[in-house]
Amino acid sequence: MMRHYKAYCFDLDGTMYRGSEPIQEAVDFVAACQAEGKGTYFITNNAALTRTAQQKKLANFGVNTEVDFIMNSATTLARYCKQHFEGAHVMMIGEEGLREALELENIHITTTNPDVVLMGLDRQVTYNKLADACLAIRNGAHFLGTNSDIKFPTEKGLVPANGSFLKLMEVATDTKPLIVGKPEPHMLEFIRQQGMYEKEDMILIGDNYDTDIMAGIRYGIDTAYVATGVTPMEEVLKKAQQPTYLLNSLADWLK
Template sequence: MKKYNGYLIDLDGTMYRGNEVIKEAPAFIKDLKARGIPYLFLTNNSSKTQDQVTDKLNKLGVEAHPEEVFTSSMATAKYLKQTSPNARCYVIGEVGLMEALHREGIHITDQEDCDAVVVGIDRNITYEKLAKACIAVRNGAAFFSTNSDNALPTERGLLPGNGAFTSVIAVSTGKQPTYIGKPEAIIVKEALTVLGTEVDDTILVGDNYNTDIRAGIQAGMDTLMVFTGVTPLEQLETLPIKPTYYINNLSEWTL
């Protein structure tokens, strides 16, 4: 079993399930810290700030610090800074996305006359917000979305995710966005830049084949799938490309 110099670690289904910690998670993180192995918590959640994500982890008993969290909003902001540094962006999203864009110096405008439209989950979405985004995209604005998650698991059941909001604009305009979060490779590449490790020496750990594992595969990275969340063990044989490794839970993994 190969030893890795860095880890990208999913949250929901890997560290916790909803508001319940996965019991093997705290010890896994403590072991990484004790060995001095760098890692980032990698999440598609665009609504939360680093501090908010860290607060939840610590309350659940998983030791975490803000600099160890990397969200799809952060990846989006860094990608925009590289590809469209002077763009005036009309943004649909919550505090996590707004804060990430401000940190990278992205110009945010409330006008539909803009250079780019950026969409993250917005639980205060309105018809007018979607209308402005559609007009801007039709007029030639570049189109970005933090992630393509169509549904979010909650205590109430599956609720609309950012992919569902994004699809309204895509269907209306006939234009597809550049997605940033998992399963796209963009978020992985941006995270590696922050982590400071090479793709060949880093492993992505997650429970969801269609987001976590596919992101690692598309980025050319080794993957470790745990069966503590979305994808059950019974589906393993049907997967088109298998993860590099798979385990029942994190206690079975040797660093």
């Protein structure tokens, strides 16, 4: 029997859509939750898009939400940086989503002599950018990353994500980055505080066992795995820690 919750936290890539293609069962499920007045939050390790751009992408698929109900790893990283490195000069590798999140927190962005290096997915990354960041970290700059996803699903298939580049940098710098995105629980804690929920009122819904499901398990909330993205069902069934629910798609919940 599927429980009812006050806050439904949906992953995006592989759960709500694959690249430019919506996953209709998920779109329908969100609409049903919203019709019942449930809190619907969208949490993503994607730090490339701004929250406004993610809002527009969802709207194109028929999913309506306020920007405040979108929690991405760029926003999470900027808030973490503000809390722990107040006044720091920051070098970033990333796209508009990370830049906007840092600017909203009034964090000083620099290309030389940083105190902190922040790394999110940058699809225009160059060797020189990576080399400059590598040298800064070797000179003592703190090293933080938005998320450790190795790959993410597109309409063409799985492609490299930020975690692949973080692995490269980790090897090059002999330094392990601090990660704020899933499976770390920072996003879920921000959502809990925002909505003043109890943990038993929250559920995380996602396709990636290692990031989505593990984030929920680590945080201590219920989880629903959907077989529409990264992790195949047969792999999930072998895991020592099982999700609360196993679904082929969110259509199974509505039955």
